[in-house]
Amino acid sequence: MAGQKLNPPSLLAEGGERTSGWTALRMNIMAASVVAEAVKSTFGPMGMDKMLVDSLGDVVVTNDGATIMREMDIQHPISKMMIEVARTQEAVAGDGTTTAVMFAGELLKEAGRLLDMGIHPIVVVHGYRMALKECLKILDKIAIDMSDDENTLKAIAKTTMIGKGVEQALEHLSDIVVKAIKSVTSVDSGKVNIDTDYIKLAKKAGAGIEATEFINGLILEKEKAHDSMPARVEKAMVALINMPLELKGKEIEAQISISDPHQLKAFINEQKATLKEIIDRIKSSGATVLFTEKGIDNFCLSILAQAGILTVRRVGRGDMEKLSKATGARVVTNLEELSQADLGYAGEVEEKNVSGTRMIYVRECREPKSVSILIRGGTSHIADEVERVIEDCLGAVPAAIVERKILVGGGATEIELAKQLRLSAKSVVREQLVVEAYANALEIVPKALAENAGLHPIDVLVELRSQNTKEGYKVGLDVFSGRIKDMFREGIIEPLRVKKQAITSASEVAVMILRIDDIMAATKLKLPGPEEILQMTGK
Numbered sequence: 001m002a003g004q005k006l007n008p009p010s011l012l013a014e015g016g017e018r019t020s021g022w023t024a025l026r027m028n029i030m031a032a033s034v035v036a037e038a039v040k041s042t043f044g045p046m047g048m049d050k051m052l053v054d055s056l057g058d059v060v061v062t063n064d065g066a067t068i069m070r071e072m073d074i075q076h077p078i079s080k081m082m083i084e085v086a087r088t089q090e091a092v093a094g095d096g097t098t099t100a101v102m103f104a105g106e107l108l109k110e111a112g113r114l115l116d117m118g119i120h121p122i123v124v125v126h127g128y129r130m131a132l133k134e135c136l137k138i139l140d141k142i143a144i145d146m147s148d149d150e151n152t153l154k155a156i157a158k159t160t161m162i163g164k165g166v167e168q169a170l171e172h173l174s175d176i177v178v179k180a181i182k183s184v185t186s187v188d189s190g191k192v193n194i195d196t197d198y199i200k201l202a203k204k205a206g207a208g209i210e211a212t213e214f215i216n217g218l219i220l221e222k223e224k225a226h227d228s229m230p231a232r233v234e235k236a237m238v239a240l241i242n243m244p245l246e247l248k249g250k251e252i253e254a255q256i257s258i259s260d261p262h263q264l265k266a267f268i269n270e271q272k273a274t275l276k277e278i279i280d281r282i283k284s285s286g287a288t289v290l291f292t293e294k295g296i297d298n299f300c301l302s303i304l305a306q307a308g309i310l311t312v313r314r315v316g317r318g319d320m321e322k323l324s325k326a327t328g329a330r331v332v333t334n335l336e337e338l339s340q341a342d343l344g345y346a347g348e349v350e351e352k353n354v355s356g357t358r359m360i361y362v363r364e365c366r367e368p369k370s371v372s373i374l375i376r377g378g379t380s381h382i383a384d385e386v387e388r389v390i391e392d393c394l395g396a397v398p399a400a401i402v403e404r405k406i407l408v409g410g411g412a413t414e415i416e417l418a419k420q421l422r423l424s425a426k427s428v429v430r431e432q433l434v435v436e437a438y439a440n441a442l443e444i445v446p447k448a449l450a451e452n453a454g455l456h457p458i459d460v461l462v463e464l465r466s467q468n469t470k471e472g473y474k475v476g477l478d479v480f481s482g483r484i485k486d487m488f489r490e491g492i493i494e495p496l497r498v499k500k501q502a503i504t505s506a507s508e509v510a511v512m513i514l515r516i517d518d519i520m521a522a523t524k525l526k527l528p529g530p531e532e533i534l535q536m537t538g539k
């Protein structure tokens, strides 16, 4: 058989596809860029929104990076890695998702240029890691200490919210968000703990965003259990119970044999007497409002109504816990034990009709450890977007409170980082070009802010660099006036943690993608074609 050439055996099953080396790298860089391009146009206060339609025709209109990525339904594995960046960013920092994805895309684009120059991917990987380390150090140095006074916290909330279609209610919403966060903040032996799980977000379309309400207590999508119960109770003494108030009917038949109808009647009467006794106990504890996780039958409801006790039944377990945190009541399982000490307090409990749905407000609680926000919007799509914006704030504001460090927005931080990185690049020989490429990639932030505001990105960049040299690291682009300003003075501030996380996860995913030189797929991979790219980027 000498001289006969053997084909190497395929490692993959039939239908699989293997892409190696340069082609694999190029394909991956392209897939990542497509995703980054898709979110870029939404970036910053002047960013546009995306309309996403799923296979069932459901529509989401949003400016939120993480939501866009989640809903885009992208199949390419590299795109999935990018989506993961957005997801992690959202989970860890609450905000900065678009920054993270866009920066990862830009790092890869720059890497593509370096590869064209003949630089080996592993040198790029190494240089990017060095640059990231250096960036984190610089960030720590330029971060500004913050006080957690209300105005600073509101400024952080506003920077997060601006450009998300809630402009008309910016002041109002930031006020609500800060109030809610303050309610669930506690300091335990010097350690700040912020439990945002105890901020309940309820949502109802049918009124403007300005009608969004803060409730210092709980709001429930429930109604009072009996028509003749009061719809409003002031200075409410709240009892929380976890036990059904029901006559036992069928179960009894199974347990005892009844030979004569009188016996059954006697038995039921006996039960009624017991239930009445229980309700008397509730009444004599001083309770004027009752919430239960379980059911209550009509017999008991009418007694409760006669007693003038506003009752809500079948409340979810999570809401019971929140009610307990808000009012200070203890959830009682054994009613024999119910006493005044178990009751909680709410200044007002009221059933209200909110755009056609009956809701129970439990408010004016004393120092509630659980609070609510009722989100309003003209339509459900608007209310959904307001909810996403508030969720971003519930990530960003606590991040700032815990760390007490902030950075200046509007591209100011990225320009400073790029400048300092370029200076540090001079001291490394082999990776110099790579660290410079990393600095270029950082400048996507002011460039995209400018581009989305209809300004010329290069003009803005040049101006920004020159002002930064003269004035220092607080100057950034104010997209509304199109001018370079001291953005710290303008109140455009962001938590250090958000930026650190965005830069870290973007760098990590870029490095991970650059290290791949072989793709073995069980089925043929579909890379978005030029038309799809056009569709996604809207250009």
Ligand code: ADP
Binding pocket: 042, 043, 044, 045, 047, 064, 065, 095, 096, 097, 098, 099, 100, 159, 160, 162, 163, 408, 409, 410, 411, 445, 449, 477, 478, 479, 480, 492, 494
């Ligand atoms: P992300 O998902 O990354 O948070 P956003 O679309 O929310 O993206 O935009 C955030 C960016 O907008 C930040 O870099 C922030 O500094 C910037 N920004 C906020 N307000 C202004 C402003 N008035 N002028 C310029 N940039 C701003």
Ligand code: MG
Binding pocket: 095, 096, 097, 160, 392
């Ligand atoms: Mg944001």
